[in-house]
Amino acid sequence: MLAWCIYISFGGAFIAALLPNRKPGLVRWFALGVALLGLLHAMAGFAAGASQGSQVLTDKLWVPAMGIHYMLVADGISRVLVLLTGIAAVAGILFSWNVELRVNQFFAFYLALIGGVYGVFLSGDLFLLFVFYEIAIIPKYFLIAIWGSTRREYGAMKLALYSFVGSAMVLIGLLAAYATSGSHTTTLAGLAHAGLPVSFQMWCFPLVFVGFGILAGMWPFHTWAPTGHVAAPTAASMLLAGVVMKLGAYGCLRVAIGLFPHGLDPWSFTLLGLASWRDVFALLAVIGIIYGALVALAQTDFKFVIGYSSVSHMGFVLLGLVTLNQIGLDGAVLQMFSHGVIAGLLFAIVGRIVYDRTHTRQFAELEHMHLARRMPFAAWAFVGAGLASMGLPGFSGFIAELQVLVGAWRANPLWAMGAGVGIIVAVAYTWRALQKAFFTDHVPGAHELEAEKAHPFAPITWPEVAGVALLGISTVAVGVYPRILLDQIEPAVKALLGGVQ
């Protein structure tokens, strides 16, 4: 069931490329149909997997000479992230309804990216995972370079090279692991039991963790994220923040921690208070949380605020991963889902609903536009999304970040305190953005009111409403009843931790 998500997306991408460019409506509906079909399979697979642990979906020998399997495996973590991908894919297409330029190519690249993302989350073989991971790089480049905005060619190239350097690091690590294990199998389960020497894991773990971490927006390798997000067209920035950054975090979890757990063991020495790679990456995660939040506070471009907030929120995911305890890891996975939905919503409001009507994202100009009055839908949607992003109870972000904090406290109270600072700053930058963009205290003059009447904003369209509703309902549903996801996440995390210890 879940495997079809991959095939549907790639098949859809291929057909979309062949559809005529002159009929944008046809292409849009086709793409939406493909994404919905993918979401349906993801939901069906999610529901069907509720009572099961890890299921093997397909297992065929792919490259016999090296023992590489075409093996798709789904456990609770995969199913949650596949579901997220399905939701993000549908929402992204709804918010790209106004793309007019080269529509067929746009949706072809878009669906190819989605297919690659589904593939990564479902891979049960190390090299298959890597193949899908690299497939996702090229569509991202073209989506940003062709349909993007501010400094798009720069942002696209930066993202492509950062991703490729990251995956080169991962490839070096994986080849080394394959050669060292000498056990002619490359399935994740097989390699986890290959008994890789501790000294090898010690240097391979940071290499692979950083390689994947680059895409997860790990400080100080995060600089692609703000420029990439800002340059990207709305749908692409939703996907970047929503699912592509999760690819990195998922790789850190599944490959780096899953295969090289001894890389987290304490060193025999202490350097500047750091005694293991775990400390190092926790420190980087906490710096990312605080740094991202502080920089977001200083931005003058609306989209940059969201871009840096993504770096900050992904810091919680990375922090959750290195806590290495049940609750911290549960929180990390839940935060991946939560941030995927919320960041998607924020980018959609800023990039599509607001920017396409105001044609500016500068706070200085937005302050004079009285968006709360002229675009109430956008304003209230952003209030909701902002509250979710701050981590208010009732939204998915609350339960996710709470779990990460509890996990971090158990591992090292200092980490939790650092992350707590980030949450407070998050309130500040969200509040500031909300006020500057929507609820300004600038009083309109008479001629301004006239100008507003003469040039009213285009009305909100149905795809925008549908997209906001889809993402909004997802975050609230998980916020109110997190057990929907946690019931699947917890056993999977337990199994993973069992392998690690």
Place this chain on the structure above:
Amino acid sequence: MNYADLFRAMLPETVLEIAALLVLVVDLGFVRKAALQTRVAVASLLGIVGCIVAIWGVYAAGNAGFSVDGELLLSAGRIAGVAQVGILVLSAITLLLLVGEEFTKHVGEYVAVVLMAAAGGLIIAAAQDLLVIFVGLELLSLGLYILTAFAKKSGKSAEAAMKYYLFGGMSAAFLLFGFSYFYGLTGTTNLEGIQTAIAKSGPTPLLYVAWILVVAGLGFKVAAVPFHLWAPDTYEGAPAPAAAFIASVSKVASFALILTIGSKWLTLQPDSTSGLVGLAVALHAIDKTWTQLAVVLLFVSAASMVLGNLAALAQVSVRRLLAYSAIAHAGYILLGVTTLPHYSTAIAEFPLIVGRIISVGNSANAVIYYILTYGLTTIGAFGVVGVVERATGSDRLDSFLGLHKRNPILAAVLLVLFLSLAGIPPLVGFWAKFNLFAAVLNVGAGPAPFALVALAIALSAVSLYYYLQVLKRAYVMPAADESPIKANPVTTLVLVAIAAAVVIMGCFPALLQNWIASF
């Protein structure tokens, strides 16, 4: 000497020579007055039939090879067989790309020279004797010089051919000089005989001199740094189908030769006290992964990877860019070649696990896989460049602007081929690199092989930048001129077939691996 055996072993070459003569007779004798494109069609069709019959000949020749007085002159089967079939298939594809070209009126001669050069390639892929190697190499090289100069109206073509010829002549002299030392050291011209003689008589410093001269000669053929200077000019000046031939067929043949020589000689251990090539000896002392002779190749390999990839970043001509990328790819492949002796010694010591070693990732198989897929991809790339060049009059990066509008099929083919060259999965270029690096690491996971593989992977991350520079122009940047570019339907069909093959072989990497292993 048994002439029946010789004929059987030389069947593919004979078929090609007969086809070459037939093409000349038909073209000059029967269709001389016909329109140019008719003559092109007839000549390339005959040439392709010749290649197909020659492929049959390769299979018919079997695994026997040809020996005189117990000394093997020509091998058959295994790597030689794979390389020969590869050479013939790639030659046939380059002949197909001739359709629609107008750079010459001497169609018959062009096709005949291609077939003869391909015959030279077949010989060096199988040769096991220094003299046979040299004969084959000269047959191939002389053909290539002529092909480069074939666009008689183009000054660039003549200049490129002259440079190629002068460099080539010099490197042939080096090679022959090196060969003469080997003969002088051992008294035989047979590769196997030389290996046993040196192993028995003990090493001498002179072996280094001989080996370095041979490396210079072979390095020229595969455009490895520092013997690469001809490549950018030749790739730029030669007519597109000829450049495709040089970049693919000639490379396959030369690497097959390097594999033959490498698997025999790289195991030799010269006297480490001589200090003649101190660095190689010192490095060998630190890391025993490589034999001392292989260390010489390592320098060439690393220099090619670094210089090729970095120089490609600065190119504005797509042909020169492909030339530097070819230098970089030669560097990757040579890295695979340096680990050959481990398999041969392992096979000698543990005959029982031979089967397993071959199936696990024999570097020879990985190298031949790489070079065949690289050859196919690069022919396609030159095909696209050729079409664009004919329409816009230049191969500058800017002439690719807006290609996705001017010819969407061509742009899609370019996308697939360039991404494959960059090593993006699921295209075949990814598996080629992957196999090769895995094979190198399988030899010994010590720090030195690991560092070199890391260097190679890091540099292939660099390479994505310049491949994207071309694709960016084809897909992203706006074009001033959006008039459609028309490609000949045959050319389009061939290019689409190449791109499809690159995708299919990438999705099912075992197809080609199994075929190579089956020989």
